[in-house]
Amino acid sequence: MSQRLLVCDLKNLLREKGWEQKKLAELTGIREATISEMVRNKNKMFPRQALEKIINVLDIDDIGKLLRVEYVDADE
Known part of the structure; x- marks a missing residue:
């Protein structure tokens, strides 16, 4: 079974x-x-204020460029 990170x-x-x-x-x-x-x-944790500061400074319009979901085997 996969776990999402x-x-x-x-x-x-x-x-x-x-x-x-x-x-x-x-x-x-x-x-x-x-x-x-x-x-x-x-x-x-990813504090919302920190994420907002980062996306503004890096000029990111899509949060998917900063954060993504990765699947790993639960056995690992």
């Missing part, structure tokens, strides 16, 4: 822009540690 593609978006995590943290006011957790998909 919410995956953040922030790492790829930053790479496309040629930005470091530090730059995004400075532009959004989000702690660099929080940005790092999002990049590594280690955070347990």
Whole structure:
């Protein structure tokens, strides 16, 4: 049986822009540690305010570019 996980593609978006995590943290006011957790998909929650700041700074119109559902085997 598959399990659904919410995956953040922030790492790829930053790479496309040629930005470091530090730059995004400075532009959004989000702690660099929080940005790092999002990049590594280690955070347990995605606060709405943080997501809104990120999509505005990165000029994202489709939340699917930032977040996606990934299917994994429940046995893993």
